[in-house]
Amino acid sequence: MHKIYGFRMNLKIIIYLLIIISFASVVSASTIYGTVYDSYLKKANNARVEIDTSPRQFVIAQNGTYSFNVPLGQYTIKTQMFYKESVTASSQENITVKQDGSYVLDLILFPEIEEGVGNMDVNIDENLIESGKDDSAIWLVIFLALIMSLAISFFYYKRVKKDRETGTSNKKAEESYEDNDLKNMVGMIKSEGGRTTQKEIRKQIPLSEAKISLMIAELEHKGTIEKIKKGRGNIIILKKR
Numbered sequence: 001m002h003k004i005y006g007f008r009m010n011l012k013i014i015i016y017l018l019i020i021i022s023f024a025s026v027v028s029a030s031t032i033y034g035t036v037y038d039s040y041l042k043k044a045n046n047a048r049v050e051i052d053t054s055p056r057q058f059v060i061a062q063n064g065t066y067s068f069n070v071p072l073g074q075y076t077i078k079t080q081m082f083y084k085e086s087v088t089a090s091s092q093e094n095i096t097v098k099q100d101g102s103y104v105l106d107l108i109l110f111p112e113i114e115e116g117v118g119n120m121d122v123n124i125d126e127n128l129i130e131s132g133k134d135d136s137a138i139w140l141v142i143f144l145a146l147i148m149s150l151a152i153s154f155f156y157y158k159r160v161k162k163d164r165e166t167g168t169s170n171k172k173a174e175e176s177y178e179d180n181d182l183k184n185m186v187g188m189i190k191s192e193g194g195r196t197t198q199k200e201i202r203k204q205i206p207l208s209e210a211k212i213s214l215m216i217a218e219l220e221h222k223g224t225i226e227k228i229k230k231g232r233g234n235i236i237i238l239k240k241r
Helices: 002-027 128-131 133-193 197-203 207-223
Strands: 030-037 047-051 056-061 064-071 072-083 087-099 102-104 195-197 225-230 233-238
Touching: 030 047, 030 072, 030 087, 030 225, 047 064, 064 072, 064 195, 102 207, 133 195, 133 197, 133 207, 133 233, 195 197, 195 225, 197 207, 197 233
Parallel strands: 030 102
Antiparallel strands: 030 064, 047 056, 047 072, 072 087, 195 233, 225 233
């Protein structure tokens, strides 16, 4: 009887330890999220986003947005857009998660370069080569083919460079917009005497609940605020500096 009782106690302890370990792994997880854009910097709907966690995770970016919960580490995020089972555009970015928190990583899809672009088949009359009567025409065709190949390569390079510069400027503008949202939240907490609830923040700031939660997590990560769990809600306290 004592052996059975002891076995049950050990089994309960093991179960409690597994629950605590699982809870700790969830708490320590970080979030990587962002928006997927096409080469025209429009939100790319239904792009496949994959991250090389263990095991791998992937999502289909509905409305151009994606999100992953990951532990600390270095990751590669790959994005692909498909049309009739063929990859039409893709991108790949690396990110390092050094500490808990939220990480924003926007992705820009670039068109896949088909093999053979810039290479042109030049059909030269074999009779001309053999006879040697019109070498100037042969060299003219070769010269024009070379010029066209260089022109295609040049315009493609300019297009990619322009898209990247536009994407960078848009990303800076979006970061500036998010900084303004964070400043507004800090100002709202100050107006409440430096202490308020997450529910009250949602009432006063016209943003989605998910966006409010991400902003609070960002401010908490920066050390600007402290979040205290109370019942079903959270108390938000502005730290003194």
